[in-house]
Amino acid sequence: MNTLSASSLAFQPWQWLRRTTPGLALSTAVALTAISLAQLPWFTQHGLGALTLAIVLGLLLGNTVYPRWAHATTPGVALSKQQLLRTGIVLYGLRLTFQDIGQVGWAGVALDALVLASTFGLACFLGLRVFGLDKRTTWLIGAGSSICGAAAVLATAPVAKGRAQDVAVAIATVVVFGTVGTFLYPALYEWNATHGWLPMDAQQYGLYVGATVHEVAQVVAAGAAVSTEATNTAVIAKMVRVMMLAPFLLLLSAALARSLRQEGAAAGGAGGISIPWFALGFVAVAGIHSLGILPDAVVRVGVELDNLLLAIAMAALGLTTYWKAVRAAGIKPLLLAAILFAWLLGAGGLLTYWLG
Template sequence: MPSLSHLRTSLVIPPAFIHATPGLALGCAIATSALWLAQQPWFARHGLGALTLAIVAGLLLGNTVYPRLARSCGPGVALAKQQLLRAGIVLYGLRLTFQDIAQVGWSGVATDALVLASTFGLACWLGQRVLGLDRRTTLLIGAGSSICGAAAVLATAPVAKGRAQDVAVAIATVVVFGTLGTFLYPALFQWNAEHGWLHTDAQHYGLYVGATVHEVAQVVAAGTAVGPEAASTAVIAKMVRVMMLAPFLLLLSTSMARGERTQGRHHAGRHAITIPWFALGFVAMAGVHSLGVPPAAVVHAGVQLDDLLLAIAMAALGLTTHVQAVRAAGFKPLLLAAVLFAWLLLAGLALSHGLPRWL
């Protein structure tokens, strides 16, 4: 019979887990509160999702009471910003199926791809060449605007080597202009219906919204404001756009590695391209979901777990971001995001309205 001391030894909890517990508990408390608030009618109507609310709450606490808790909560918060974030991006694939592509057709896929490529390309040129922003901030704002808002910013941060303040600035632009879009897009649709500027319908509007609005929650809000058909098309188009996140990250990682080699900034043993494995996991999870392998109950539980993991990561990001660092970024990031928002409105309208007629 094993001795009491032997049982105590076998049940010892790893020190790293013990050190991470306070920070994880704090992040979980913020995340669950944000998830609850996101389900309330007022927040849902205005497209304020759990990720947005989690980072806002994290910022408020991070600049008030968290500094006194940082010593005990720091390890858990760091764990949330890294491992939990990557796990959340992988599970995000459970929201998608490859069958979604068939519902929007090749014109919808082409519209999403052209909007993504043109917006991100404009961000890189305008941010670095014209505005003189650093590469990290430029890449994160470009990814958030061109793909899927906060989730894209979080997924791109490890590849772009973004700091907490860079990520916070990029997400702030997503919140500002994505929220503006939830009100502006339905208003534009109504104005067009009254004046007859363009011949369009709910399906075209849904494709337009899904291909250009930042966050998934904001897409739902802007689509629902016009009708169920518009909302359905918008969500599908948005999911196809989200699915492009993984190849985008692989291409970005390859491009950055080549750029470093060209500029002679590589070191011995660092010639290999950094592969964002979580992006491949994201695609694999979407593929498993597409095959219908996991039961619906498992998929639903996985999506709920993913919501929690991403919200915890956002809370951790907010907790470690100081307002002074965001202010130090200045006016230029906001100007870049504003230009990209205008581009999405105009170029996105032209592509979503004209491309389906050409193809």
């Protein structure tokens, strides 16, 4: 009896590998295809990065041929959108250094913080009280709009206990309005230069783009449409905004724990705080990167690995999201995201002018 138990334990890793390999291979294949497509000029010019393309390809497969393979691939797909996602968020810290704060100054940090807090606060008010959406959808749309698009949605999902369809809806809004922004922001800059509405140079425009546009790829596209100086400032401002992801997740986790404690007290139970350890790992990796002790080659490989892991997670998310579930969410999430986009566009511009 004991011998059989020991044998079964010895074979568990191989059994786990056999169960997860098909789904992991499928998610990886979709991710690699998306990464390759993202390097094509048309996708680059329109700010459509690998993460966006990965979920689109995943959705296409998930709603056509994937259901036939679901039984064999589910364990690996689940691994991709859970454990690999958290690892990807931790490695995201390799893109940042604390020295980035000095590049934009305290005015840039204050701008990013005000944009994040006001946008997420507005999302909570409108989503919960005006549109009557559930907390998961509201928080995910708010996080995607206020911080860094799809990466923020993916990072917030484990904390908010978001379902696949909630995450897909939130990412869809990021894709739609972020893509609109890549065309609208440069056009507004040119109109403003022609009519002189607000005094804004290329550097201030970059600060504006970095503080308000959803995705990093979209920030690059919107900045590059004006100048190299605008692009550089936009990317730095965006990276400072991304840094705020970790404290945001910790605060959100604490707020959720408080809500659960209140509900538990009413029901005679209790709720405890669930610390998003991957957020702390994200800060730790960014801190190590800030010290300058990592060779450039290691950082480059780490960033490439991170791109792959996040793309795999997005592909897995798309594979397990069905159009019926997304359509069931209705028009309200789109309206919420549209209002948040208008807020970022208008209030973000005024804040940039005021602080810049």
